[in-house]
Amino acid sequence: MSQRLSTYTLQLLLYGVLATPLVLFAVYAFSERWFFPALVPQEWTASPFARLLSDRRTLQGLGESLSIAAAASLLSLAISFPAARTLGLRAFRGRQAAWLAFFVPTVVPPLAIGMGLNIFFLQIGLAGSMLGVTLAHLVPTLPYTIFTLSSVFARYDENYEHQALALGANPVQIFFRITLRLVFPGLVVAGLFAFLISWSQYLLTLLIGGGRVLTLPMLLFSSVSGGNPASIAALSLLFVTPPVLVIAATARYLGQHGAAVQEQY
Amino acid sequence: MKRYLSLLILFSFLLSACSGVVQSRSTTFDLNDWDSVVNAAKGQTVNWYIWGGSESINRFVDDFYGKALKERYDITLNRVPVADTVDAVNQVLSEKEAGKDPGAVDLIWINGENFFTLKQANLLYPDWARKLPNSALVNWENPAVNLDFGNPVDNLESPWSSAQFQLIYDSARMQPEDLPRSYTELKEWVVQNPGRFTYIAPGPGGFQGTRFVKGALYEISGGAEPWSAFDQATWDQWSPQLWGYFNEIKPYLWRQGETYPKDENELHSLFANNEVDFSITQAIVGAGALIEQGLVPETARAFVFDQYMIGDFNYVAIPANAPNKAAALVLANLLLDPELQAAQILPENGFGLGFGIDVNRVTDPEDKALLEAAAQKLGQAATPAEDLASSLVGDTAPQYQSLVEEGWRQYVLQGQ
Amino acid sequence: MRKRVLSSPWLRLAPALLVIGILFGTSIVYGAGQSLGVMAAIGQQEASLDAYRNVLTGSGPAGREFWPSLGFSLWISGASTLLSALGALPVALWLNGRRGQSQQKETLALNWNLAFPHLVWAVALLLFLSQSGMLARLAAFFGWVQTPADFPVLVRDRLGFGIILSYVTKEIPFLALIVLAVLRSQPENYAVVAENLGANRWQRLRYITLPQVLPALTAGSLLVFAYVFSAYEVPAVLGVRYPRALPVLALDFFTNPDLSSRAEGMAISFLIAIIVILLAVISIRQNKSIGET
Numbered sequence: 001m002s003q004r005l006s007t008y009t010l011q012l013l014l015y016g017v018l019a020t021p022l023v024l025f026a027v028y029a030f031s032e033r034w035f036f037p038a039l040v041p042q043e044w045t046a047s048p049f050a051r052l053l054s055d056r057r058t059l060q061g062l063g064e065s066l067s068i069a070a071a072a073s074l075l076s077l078a079i080s081f082p083a084a085r086t087l088g089l090r091a092f093r094g095r096q097a098a099w100l101a102f103f104v105p106t107v108v109p110p111l112a113i114g115m116g117l118n119i120f121f122l123q124i125g126l127a128g129s130m131l132g133v134t135l136a137h138l139v140p141t142l143p144y145t146i147f148t149l150s151s152v153f154a155r156y157d158e159n160y161e162h163q164a165l166a167l168g169a170n171p172v173q174i175f176f177r178i179t180l181r182l183v184f185p186g187l188v189v190a191g192l193f194a195f196l197i198s199w200s201q202y203l204l205t206l207l208i209g210g211g212r213v214l215t216l217p218m219l220l221f222s223s224v225s226g227g228n229p230a231s232i233a234a235l236s237l238l239f240v241t242p243p244v245l246v247i248a249a250t251a252r253y254l255g256q257h258g259a260a261v262q263e264q265y
Numbered sequence: 266m267k268r269y270l271s272l273l274i275l276f277s278f279l280l281s282a283c284s285g286v287v288q289s290r291s292t293t294f295d296l297n298d299w300d301s302v303v304n305a306a307k308g309q310t311v312n313w314y315i316w317g318g319s320e321s322i323n324r325f326v327d328d329f330y331g332k333a334l335k336e337r338y339d340i341t342l343n344r345v346p347v348a349d350t351v352d353a354v355n356q357v358l359s360e361k362e363a364g365k366d367p368g369a370v371d372l373i374w375i376n377g378e379n380f381f382t383l384k385q386a387n388l389l390y391p392d393w394a395r396k397l398p399n400s401a402l403v404n405w406e407n408p409a410v411n412l413d414f415g416n417p418v419d420n421l422e423s424p425w426s427s428a429q430f431q432l433i434y435d436s437a438r439m440q441p442e443d444l445p446r447s448y449t450e451l452k453e454w455v456v457q458n459p460g461r462f463t464y465i466a467p468g469p470g471g472f473q474g475t476r477f478v479k480g481a482l483y484e485i486s487g488g489a490e491p492w493s494a495f496d497q498a499t500w501d502q503w504s505p506q507l508w509g510y511f512n513e514i515k516p517y518l519w520r521q522g523e524t525y526p527k528d529e530n531e532l533h534s535l536f537a538n539n540e541v542d543f544s545i546t547q548a549i550v551g552a553g554a555l556i557e558q559g560l561v562p563e564t565a566r567a568f569v570f571d572q573y574m575i576g577d578f579n580y581v582a583i584p585a586n587a588p589n590k591a592a593a594l595v596l597a598n599l600l601l602d603p604e605l606q607a608a609q610i611l612p613e614n615g616f617g618l619g620f621g622i623d624v625n626r627v628t629d630p631e632d633k634a635l636l637e638a639a640a641q642k643l644g645q646a647a648t649p650a651e652d653l654a655s656s657l658v659g660d661t662a663p664q665y666q667s668l669v670e671e672g673w674r675q676y677v678l679q680g681q
Numbered sequence: 682m683r684k685r686v687l688s689s690p691w692l693r694l695a696p697a698l699l700v701i702g703i704l705f706g707t708s709i710v711y712g713a714g715q716s717l718g719v720m721a722a723i724g725q726q727e728a729s730l731d732a733y734r735n736v737l738t739g740s741g742p743a744g745r746e747f748w749p750s751l752g753f754s755l756w757i758s759g760a761s762t763l764l765s766a767l768g769a770l771p772v773a774l775w776l777n778g779r780r781g782q783s784q785q786k787e788t789l790a791l792n793w794n795l796a797f798p799h800l801v802w803a804v805a806l807l808l809f810l811s812q813s814g815m816l817a818r819l820a821a822f823f824g825w826v827q828t829p830a831d832f833p834v835l836v837r838d839r840l841g842f843g844i845i846l847s848y849v850t851k852e853i854p855f856l857a858l859i860v861l862a863v864l865r866s867q868p869e870n871y872a873v874v875a876e877n878l879g880a881n882r883w884q885r886l887r888y889i890t891l892p893q894v895l896p897a898l899t900a901g902s903l904l905v906f907a908y909v910f911s912a913y914e915v916p917a918v919l920g921v922r923y924p925r926a927l928p929v930l931a932l933d934f935f936t937n938p939d940l941s942s943r944a945e946g947m948a949i950s951f952l953i954a955i956i957v958i959l960l961a962v963i964s965i966r967q968n969k970s971i972g973e974t
């Protein structure tokens with residue numbers, strides 16, 4: 001009985017903690033002039049949302065956030081694919097060193113990376129551009145795609161490729177028909193992490209973008225200092241929607257690789 | 266290791282070589298020939314770095330200036346919202362550090378402290394403000410206009426609007442006759458109503474807090490005049506009493522002064538939720554624009570002390586490495602346009618700062634009527650104009666800014 | 682496949698190494714240069730340790746605030762990490778005890794936590810727990826408090842409880858998933874054998890389960906600590922004016938227009954990095970198995 005009870009308590013806690021923010025945002029986003037001690041808003045209105053969506057900046061922020069996160073995760077996947085395969089399948093001298101080279105950027109604060117890159121990118125003309133911000137996002141995303149994919153490749157059986165080769169398949173066919181299919185779930189999870197890391201990145205965007213690259217975290221931060229709870233809540237809802245959709249779409253792969261590293265997020 | 270390093274350097278050179286040739290758009294104009302400026306500006310995009318913390322100001326800028334620029338001059342406005350003006354200044358400084366010209370910033374809504382920084386570093390586009398056609402409407406003889414934080418404007422920036430420090434109370438909670446009218450009275454009120462008052466932490470992003478502290482400095486030292494020029498001895502003489510005042514009220518503040526709101530909006534939120542009884546604003550419409558935005562209750566009203574309410578003009582400046590100087594000049598001129606000046610003070614437009622021009626210099630009868638009508642419509646949430654005028658004083662010399670901010674952190678916040 | 686043997690593993694690692702090397706390498710070189718006050722365009726060529734001296738022993742604004750900030754940062758990261766690890770264990774054990782559908786469902790629920798970036802999470806906490814937030818309104822509704830001041834200070838408090846709470850609720854799912862993965866990969870035989878030998882639940886936990894999950898939990902905790910210690914968003918939203926977390930302090934100095942102040946900000950962020958890396962090295966040495974995660 002007590003076991004039952006504690007299970008229910010834990011379940012309630014788990015779902016409660018996850019649902020509360022969404023409910024909270026939804027209520028605040030449709031309120032106006034809702035001050036203490038009123039428990040429910042005196043007036044319900046969609047005007048915070050209307051304001052948010054009619055603001056050119058919001059759509060621009062959404063667009064820039066999506067493009068940067070998509071570009072950063074695709075680039076990460078492409079660059080880390082050969083590296084992860086090697087790290088996962090081969091034993092070679094210096095493997096530890098290579099592993100360390102990818103590990104160190106994950107513990108160095110984005111703050112330090114952003115401050116240094118800021119000057120370098122200014123000199124080569126990348127500061128304040130979407131390309132510059134995307135490249136900067138690679139510093140935190142790349143290690144995670146490499147680690148996730150190399151753990152996938154560590155369980156990968158190369159014999160399928162050998163067989164295909166013996167049956168006369170060419171390398172391109174092997175890549176698309178065998179390799180890609182076998183590692184696809186891992187690829188999706190790695191891509192998801194890269195997307196989420198880039199999506200939530202504030203400091204690197206601020207320091208490299210110099211205010212000209214406007215992603216949703218930038219807008220949310222400025223809205224938080226703007227102090228209007230309705231606008232903050234509406235923007236927060238908009239901000240979590242794409243991750244929610246992406247996670248929902250990839251949920252079945254997440255189950256298989258759920259414990260992969262998901263920090264910095 | 267050395268080999269890798271040289272490889273790295275080589276690569277960065279290659280990268281910079283590739284991207285160095287991106288843009289070299291040169292549009293020539295002669296500042297003394299305004300038509301040439303307008304022609305050069307045609308089709309340009311002006312990157313205006315502007316404090317983005319207020320949604321209603323953002324909307325006002327886009328709706329009024331953005332539209333007018335496009336329609337009248339074929340210029341695209343790119344409003345770049347920054348959390349603090351310092352961010353724009355940093356952008357210019359970083360560009361200087363990296364030797365980048367043209368840079369990214371065309372126009373900055375600047376305050377006295379940052380103007381001082383850029384002026385000292387020689388990073389401002391020189392000799393333009395009084396050459397704008399609309400600059401004839403500006404009263405350049407007024408020391409409040411030709412000095413910014415006591416620092417000569419020197420034709421390096423052009424005014425946009427005016428503002429004055431005020432307090433806000435809720436007329437549903439308090440009566441006008443119960444309001445404190447000086448720092449001395451405020452202290453009594455705070456002691457009698459523990460936990461019901463706080464002010465914005467002075468510092469970057471909290472310049473209203475800095476003003477609040479400076480006002481106390483004026484009252485304690487008995488006048489604003491000594492502070493218009495920098496003198497270390499004067500500071501050393503009065504600053505201990507200043508920190509004394511704030512440390513004496515500290516135990517009676519909201520949360521016993523262990524922390525303070527970071528910016529104006531955080532204080533508005535405390536005020537709106539009945540956590541404290543006063544807020545702070547700079548707007549000439551008082552609480553009007555804040556009510557419009559739903560940040561404070563509709564019963565909120567502005568008021569001032571009898572003396573030492575610091576007011577000043579807001580300016581825009583152009584960095585020396587601005588990529589689109591012509592468009593920036595056109596925008597700076599547009600800001601002084603009588604029609605838009607009238608629009609900016611109306612509470613419903615959400616900007617709410619005062620005129621940058623002198624209404625008496627406007628000759629066009631239609632414009633003049635427009636401006637005078639706008640001045641009548643400030644609404645009941647504004648401080649009466651005669652109260653504003655009688656309590657108005659100028660800001661201190663710029664050197665006091667960091668002394669006040671750092672001193673407050675050290676002696677009041679950290680209590681050392 | 683034979684041909685592949687010829688290609689060196691380094692060739693396949695090259696793109697990733699190059700990208701990390703250039704971006705990360707230059708950021709470190711430039712950052713170090715700036716923290717040492719070497720800024721070519723300004724004309725200052727000589728390196729000096731002034732910024733570090735100001736931060737570590739100075740009597741200026743940076744020196745006055747660095748040590749309290751360091752203490753504060755260590756406190757919030759230490760407490761967040763410890764509480765997350767302690768909280769993750771029971772959650773993982775509970776989930777591991779459940780079977781089939783319900784287990785999958787809840788594991789998925791843990792993953793949903795990913796949808797909330799730290800910034801959003803902190804904002805939600807602020808709306809929920811501030812003195813005029815949702816919880817305070819509920820309390821007022823039931824008549825437990827009259828004014829916001831009666832409600833306890835749960836966020837934006839001087840001891841950083843709000844910050845810690847934000848991290849703990851966010852990191853427990855993360856660590857629980859790591860522990861769960863280890864538990865699932867373990868054969869149950871040990872526990873069965875132990876049970877047959879008469880070990881009670883507590884003994885099984887203490888002598889079988891804990892040693893199994895501890896390496897992974899330590900590694901995960903290290904990541905949590907490194908993250909919390911160097912993250913900016915949450916302490917910026919949920920912190921107070923003083924003391925400030927180190928990253929907040931660093932960015933504040935870095936964005937100060939005074940150029941010497943910028944070097945100090947850079948120096949602080951380097952000190953953060955050095956502390957985190959030192960910690961990583963120490964725990965990797967103590968726990969070789971981290972490399973295998």
